Amino acid sequence: MKALGMIEVYSFTTAVCVADLCAKTADVRVIAFDRNRPIRTDVPAPLVMEVKIEGETSAVQSAIAAAKKYAEGQGKYIVSHVIAHPDDKTEPMAYLLDINRDKFNKKLGKKAPVVDQSKSYSAIGIVEVQGLVAAISGLDEMLKAANVRVIHTEKRLGGRLVTFIVTGNVAAVKAGVEAGCTNARKLGEVFGCEVIPRPHAEIMKFFDVED
Numbered sequence: 001m002k003a004l005g006m007i008e009v010y011s012f013t014t015a016v017c018v019a020d021l022c023a024k025t026a027d028v029r030v031i032a033f034d035r036n037r038p039i040r041t042d043v044p045a046p047l048v049m050e051v052k053i054e055g056e057t058s059a060v061q062s063a064i065a066a067a068k069k070y071a072e073g074q075g076k077y078i079v080s081h082v083i084a085h086p087d088d089k090t091e092p093m094a095y096l097l098d099i100n101r102d103k104f105n106k107k108l109g110k111k112a113p114v115v116d117q118s119k120s121y122s123a124i125g126i127v128e129v130q131g132l133v134a135a136i137s138g139l140d141e142m143l144k145a146a147n148v149r150v151i152h153t154e155k156r157l158g159g160r161l162v163t164f165i166v167t168g169n170v171a172a173v174k175a176g177v178e179a180g181c182t183n184a185r186k187l188g189e190v191f192g193c194e195v196i197p198r199p200h201a202e203i204m205k206f207f208d209v210e211d
Contacts, residue, residue, distance in 0.1 A: 004094050005053040005060040007067050007080035010038075012099075012154055012163045013128045013192025014076045015049035016203060021070055022063035023202035028055035030202040032097040037158045044076045045191040046130070046159030052094050057084045099154060100206055121204055123170040124151070125177035126194045127184065128163040134188025135162035142180030146172040152207040161191060165207060170197050 005028070009015055012033075019030045036048040053063055064080050071077035086094065127142065129135040132155070142148065142164070152165035166176055174195050181193040 001054050001086055001091050001094065002084070003055060003057040003060040004083045004086045004091070005055075005064040005080070006050055006082075007064055007071065008036075008048055008050045008078040009071045009074075010043060010049075010076040010078065011045035011047055011128055011191050012049050012157060012161065013126045013194050014045075014071060014074055015051050016126055016165070017074075017194055017196065018067040018071055019051045019053075019203045020196055020200050022051065022053050022067050023200035025066040026055065026059035026063040028053045028059050028063045028202075030206075032095055033099045033206065034096050035098045035157050045128075045161070047157055047161050047191075048078065049157075054094065057082070099157070100152065100208075119201060119204070119209075121167060121199050121201075121209070123168065123173040123195060123197045124199045124204075124207075125166045125168075125173040125180075126163065126192050126196070127166075127177060127180045127190070128161055128192030129184045129188050129190050130160050130162075131188040132162055134184045134186075134190075135164065137187055138180040138184030138190075139164045141183035142166060142176040145179035146176035148172050148176040151209050163192065167209065170195070 031054050032052045034050040061082050068080050148166040148168035151167050154163040181190050184190050
């Protein structure tokens with residue numbers, strides 16, 4: 001590994017947006033999403049996520065700088081760092097993955113899934129809600145409001161947060177996310193409500209996008 005870039009942010013939604021921005025900013029690979037739980041309660045979201053990337057040192061530095069600027073603008077930045085030429089015994093920590101446990105495992109040294117560069121995607125929508133009742137109600141409304149398909153679910157990362165990611169064309173995803181978040185806010189707190197047009201394949205490789 002030539003360089004390892006790491007950035008910690010609040011909420012899974014922010015982490016996905018940061019990872020997408022990293023991949024779009026420079027020639028880097030997104031290798032893992034890891035997580036932690038904040039000790040304090042007076043934080044922007046009850047979940048800390050770490051995005052890890054690799055590549056040439058200059059590319060990793062550029063990607064992390066762009067991600068930091070975005071996360072700061074959202075008020076959800078914690079810390080970031082770039083390690084040039086990480087030690088062989090440090091490198092396995094880079095591949096610790098703590099999302100999509102049904103598809104991937106967390107063994108040390110596990111390499112990130114390989115991206116399929118031939119595929120392109122119109123848009124994804126992310127809805128991150130505290131509580132299952134609010135989250136599932138929001139999902140139901142999202143699916144009824146627009147022609148979107150669920151490609152990822154997270155409900156074990158911590159903070160009682162439940163995240164659904166859907167895909168479809170940009171207009172459908174926007175309509176679905178807006179409807180889902182509006183509905184979910186009636187029953188719980190929403191910590192993420194985002195649409196990513198043309199998501200990079202480097203983040204899509206972590207989700208169940210197969211037809």
